[in-house]
Amino acid sequence: MNSHLTKFFLLIISFLLLSNNLMAEPKETDWLTLMPKEDQQALNNMPELVLHNTAEAPSQFGKIGGLKQQDKTLPKVMYSTNTVPSLEGKRIRIGGYPVPIExxxxxxxxxxxxxxxxxxxxxxxxxxxxxxxxxNYEKGIELKDIYEPIWVIGKLHIEAISNDLADASYSMQADKVRPVEESDL
Incomplete structure (x- = not known):
């Protein structure tokens, strides 16, 4: 009976450790990881872009605005939908900036x-x-400023998405979204 009790407690402890590891945040995924090597190389060889860096600057990309702005003079890599198949279903943590939709x-x-x-x-x-x-984050997050970076944690999926605002090659059902804190840096 004592050995059964010991096995039971070991099983419970193992389960708790495993579930704790599943809930821990994964190591940060770099944005370039989402690009195939060919796209990374093309990006590295691209000429420097002249960007407007103030909110008051007019757009050089036409009147449409949003993430679908296009400048046909930019290299093809700036519109690449190529993905990295090994990332399908991988749980990641990625930092970036939010563009609220819903x-x-x-x-x-x-x-x-x-x-x-x-x-x-x-x-x-x-x-x-x-x-x-x-x-998609069912719990929802209160965003005070879209210029404040956030972490998104969840399983990444390769999925072509197109709506009025943007085209995206990836989607994620997030299990956690939170602001980047100074202690993260």
């Missing part, structure tokens, strides 16, 4: 795009679709 009744953001740099939907060239992730 709010719940309490005013919390439950659907958003996360992008690698702030201002991507206003006056700078938008990231390529393989650098945009559609995030």
């Amino acid at each position: 709010l719940n009744k309490q005013g919390k953001v439950i659907q958003l795009f996360i992008v690698p740099y702030p201002g991507a939907c206003i006056h700078v060239p938008p990231p390529p679709p393989n650098q945009i992730i559609l995030v």
Whole structure:
């Protein structure tokens, strides 16, 4: 009987340790990891872009605005939808900037795009679709400022998404979304 009790407690402890590891935040995923090596190389060989860096600057990308702005003079890599198959279903943590899409009744953001740099939907060239992730977060998060970075944690999926605001090559059902804190840096 004593050995059965010991095995039971070991089983419980193992379960608790395993569930604790599943809830721990994974190591940070770099945005470039979402791009195939060919796209990374093309990005490295791209000429430097002249960007507007103030909110008042007019857009050089036409009147449409949003993450679908296009400048046909940019290299193809700026519109790449190429993905990395080994990332399908992988639980990741990625930091970036929110572009809210849908709010719940309490005013919390439950659907958003996360992008690698702030201002991507206003006056700078938008990231390529393989650098945009559609995030669904049922719990919702209160966003005070879209220029404040956030962490998104969940399983990444390869999925072509296109709506009025953006084209994205990835989606995520997030189990956690939180602001980046100074202790994270």
